[in-house]
Amino acid sequence: MTTDSQRALHPVQLANGTLVHPGADRRLAVEQWLLSTVRDRRMAHLEWKQHHVAMLPLGMLFSAVRIPGRLVQAVAASTDPVDIDAVLEETLDGPVICDPYGPRYYALVPASVPRTWQAAADDWRVADVDTLGRGTYLGVPCLDAVSFRPGAASYWSVQMPSPGALCAPLAVARLIAAGIHQLGDDRAQWPANPPLTPRTALTAGDS
Template sequence: MTSDDSARVLRPVALDGGTVIHTSADRRLAAEHWLLAAHPAPQQARTEWARHDVALLPCGGLFSAVRIPGRLVQAVAASTDPADIDLVLAEVLDGGPVICDPHGPRYYALVPGSMPRTWRAAADDWRVADVDVLGRGTYLGVPRLDAVDFAAAGVASYWAVPMESAGVLCAPLAVARLIAAGVHQMSEDRAVWPVDPPLTPVPGVGAGRGERLP
């Protein structure tokens, strides 16, 4: 997406005093255009979103992804409730975008496209924990930008932490700290997280995305 495209997508709103903001809908639309730009045929990806709710986008260009097993993330959150986990991920990764595939479950933290090269040594070490860094030559199933709720998504992928703005990704260091915390927690308490437990929503707990659990 060119700078001119960005200007057309983002329609600023002027407030009293001259402050200019962009609405959440405009930011989401800009993020959608940015993700589509990763595909060599953006219209094809848009069609996949319309038909299947998920589009296959190539990694290693605009973004790469770190695939983290559910058991590791659940150990950090001390919960299998997706609402709890999503809140913890948003806090630990400072709002960086994360996709959840409930089938694993597996979590995919979107990171800069250069991470597979610049963090190669760390990525090699992470493989013993079933963590992988997806770069060039791999594709990631990216859900529609409005798929942000586990219950509504059902068995389909959804954004555990939504991409709120175009080009805003997870900081590699924050992802590394999340992985380290998960590995440490699992080594301390293997009996609780031996395999990937299924995601189990708990009624009435962590119902809102902005809600902080006690």
């Protein structure tokens, strides 16, 4: 009889047929999957090492939906990145990259989304939401950048759990709709994207 723990130890097969095991090696599998979008993997590795962000092309294995911080903050009812990351993990159940200087969030979705969701994407642009696919690049943080750090260029608001595991487009659309609903109909009165404010920083400031 196979136990749950034994099933969890099954290896992951990469596109080239290589088998890697969960745990630390699963991270390697995700890394290799991401790097399969570029010809020069050494350069991407060097970018991760030196700058903690590598520019990867979109529209091949995955695309991205760029969501302004104010929409995500409206859904989370918070500007604390810990709160926001938890809400995104629960609602999207897929990888999300945060650019804290926007702040902006990039939900990684199937490569076909910019084409198949074109009508929705046209409607979203008035809310400063955009779909990014072929012909664009995204700054993808190294895989150990998994929490907000002041001064960091970007981080994984929600980590990619396994190679090819992406956000469901419908879940992303529902998140965007919820954020627009929370902000109300008068888009001219929408606030700018408030900066991320960790609760620890608030506590330190109050002391």
